Amino acid sequence: MNTQNLAERVLALADETAASPLGTTRREELDTVREALREPLRVAVVGRVKAGKSTLVNALLGQRVAPTDVGECTRVVTWFRYGHPERVEVLLKDGGRRDVQLEQDGMLPATLGIDPGMVRSLQVWLSNSTLRGMTLIDTPGLGSLNQEVSAATEEFLALDQASAEAAGSAQALAFVLNETIRADEVDVLRRFRSSAGEVSTSAVNAVGVLTKADKVGGGGAEAWNAATVLAGRMAERLRNEVSAVVPVIGLIGETVEAALLTESDAAHLAALAGLEAATRTRLLISPDRFLEVEVPVPRQARERLLTLLDLYGVERALELLDRGLHGADALRTELRRRSGIEALRATLVDAFRRRDDALRARWGLGSLFALSFARSRDGDAAALGHLRDSVEAMRMDPAMHAVAELEALHACCSGEVTLPEELLEELRRIAGNPDLHVRLGDGEADQLARLAAQGAARWRRFRFSGATPRQGQVAQVMVRSYELAWEELSAGAAAE
């Protein structure tokens, strides 16, 4: 099925529109859309203050760049984009720009030397492979007591001025959760979902991340298992808001991904593992104890270990060493697995990267459609009308079918349409994902073709056996999906 380069088609349409006469405002808006379509998927990391957003960003980047100190540190929206030379730019609300230097250790400076109230956003260009695939946007915390901080986040999320901010807003969302889902958090997700713009968020383009999985249920050895169960329940509860909830230990993820654990750290851990059992037990009772008990490992080294791994991570590392592991690399590999960061990457790939093209195309079409309805003041009515027609035509184009799937899924997730559970699951799995194996399962081409035919029949049956008109529309999209898959498979078979 030819579902590639959807975003490029939308970009072509945008470029074509740019050639027509347009008013200044419209042109600026159009340019931001075009710019966004040329860039990777924009994923905003959203969550409460201190939920672990910056740690997560660092972990995903594999380098410590965002400050993660205790306290409200992330006060401005920070964009991490792919680019070199590596540089930082402060965008001011008044339209001005200033250059800022990264610190010696590669971190963003703790203070910008500019009143945070004046800052619109911070733009960070890094030559980082993660950023090739997605632009990460770190946001200030929700539920923050600093009114300014919260306002900045809401504005960024374009909760109430969707059109104005649409071009600048995210195309996908990583929602950072802690042990409880608070009422106000769900509220923000909902408002985000139902915001007036053409492009809104739902399970279509949002995932939940349960950071601090090591603190769940009071922490300790059982924390990870508890977090896994909890994440499952959260996913169930937020099924319309996010496509999955992944447990992650952000700090350990950051440490292993940024390769901060050194051989000397590993040696210190090994020394601790070699202690007699009673001393070790005393050491691991609490962080204070860990620093205070007299052991042959220097206090400073122990402090570093706590900073890198927390007591939970130290305990896990010691267990690994007990099992005969040695060396920083081996520890890193095992800890990476236990941090959940790998699973998170897989989920992000699943939820965003595979659908990247369709998500961006959907966003682009939505933005252009909204733009085409802008009140015309500068005699660009004709151009806008043409744009509107083109967007609608493109939406009907079979080649853009993946976008239609996402819209169908979104309609279901936002409660507009209800589907029987098993059909909804199917729609969730398939929508926007070009991978035929994800769509149909494993097997030979002829087997897949049969499955595709059955799929089409299944949805057709649903459509004509008492479905409501809206359900019928969704069913029609799915029938088409299977038909397209079948066509592709048959064409492949014929070519052989």
Added chain:
Amino acid sequence: MDAVSDAATLTPDPRRQQRLEALAGGAIGVLSRCRRSDLASLVAGLREPPGTAAAGLPTVVVVGEAKRGKSSLINALLGRPGLAPVDMDVATSTYIVFRYAGQEQARIHLAGDEPPRAVPLDELADWTTVEGNPANLRNVAWAEVGIDEPLLRRVTLVDTPGVGGLEAGHAEGTLRALAGADALLFTVDASAPLTIAELHFLQRASERIETVIIALTKTDLFRGWNRIEQDDRLLLEMHARRFARAPILAVSSTVAQKAGAIADPALSAELRRESGLDSLHAALRGEVVQRAGTLRLANRVRALRQVLEQADRSVVDLVNAADGDPAALAAIEGSKTRWGQLSRQRAEWSRQIDTEIKRINADRSDQLAAGMARIRNRYTEMAGTLDGAELEALPQQLLAELSAFADSLNEKSQERLTGVVERILGDAESQASLASVIRELAISAHREEGVLPLLSGRIDSTQDKIMALSRMSTGHAALSYTLGSIWGGPIMIIPGLALGMLTALVDRKSRARQAKQTAVKTWIAQQLGDAQAYLNSQFNLRMIEVAERLGDAIRDYAEQREKELEEALDEQRRIAAQDRETRRLRKQELSQELARLRDLQRGAEELLTSLRGGRASAPEG
């Protein structure tokens, strides 16, 4: 309940205690000499703290957002891991009162008229958690756990449902429970600074409770807790100044638990210190137990002051009578007649009360209808956007909101009744002494129970205590208290609400969303309709009862007053028969007694002020 009063901690300050003793001693002297042995014996009852102090143990309500470690903290405080149900994804769904008891057991109080059920401690979770008792299908009103732990000999602890965001209906319910508490143990955790919701809650709580201790939990998990503590302090100063100096105690329930499990006594003690639980114990003792002693002492002083005021009035009567002055005689006669009329012409003022009650009922019915419509609109609107878990929480939320609303109507009605009583009594007594008359009404309303309410610290439920603490500082409030006690407390549970029904309706996943929403909306409309009818009939019934009991209290008081004045008249007639010199001496004597009485009153006033000391805004109980 065992008598386990810890005299040392319930007696805050021996000097003040002695001062009360001295005042009481003086009062007994004056009263005996003025032949008011009835009042003297009341005062004698004030000299010793009541024997059943255990029933009056200070109550500490543990409040916090969900997953802040409330239940773990209670377990750690009591040194009983696993007592209050704690789990990764388990949430306390009801109030659990932890009291001292020699025989360990849990009792589940059900909504409606069902008697409480005794259940084994390890089955507590089946009744008190969201998981064990989803959507409160088992109709639990609250739970009570009696165990033999030293801390509970000093305080009663109340675990509360954690609330997500501490908003709306949930917060209302929690605030209501607070009103009955001596202290609030507010749990926040070390993961992040206080949230807006938490600060708002504290601001609102400050209207109802004086003593707040903040526990910063999970310090073992979050290494940056010192910073969080500093931030919290700053935030309190900025947003909830009243609590800017409230102690913030960093605690780790986990470390405390580990301390308990370690054999090595030295290490165990060290860990225990590190856990911060000892400091929390100390703070509870310092801020709550001792403060409670002060509050109670203040109660006794206040009761003494009331008796002295009553004595004052009757001694003034005697002094006036001692002159044999015809004008004074006529005044006493007149006053006596008016009280006599009041006691006999009950029909007349009963009518006043009845009329006012009719008006109150009519107005309340309107307010009820309007309020219900508001609630219905809001919930119906909400129903459209809710899904699974939130729908499950909906009945509880609705119930909490209804209770809060019923409370506010209740209070309004009480206020208006107070106004009527003031008008009725105002005809018989000068405005100046009206306050003390009303205070006395508070006492007389409780005579049938054989104890002075002000002394007993009698607490059946958290709700009773609300009144004991908040409604007894001034004359007007005292009447509200009387009414409140006649009232029988706020309407807590609305048995008509079939809470389980909603879940049954929406639990079936396959039902179409539209149908579900319609079902939920219908349910809401039905429940609110039922609740409205129920509340209306309850309020009406209550009003009838209140009118009757209030009538009795007024009549009793009027009779008593008439008798007092009759005695004054007798005294006067006796004196009239004596010669002038004897009369002069008697009057001099009585004047001296009156002067002493006034000194004692001043002394009581000063003692009260000193007990309030530094906490002028205290809602004294």
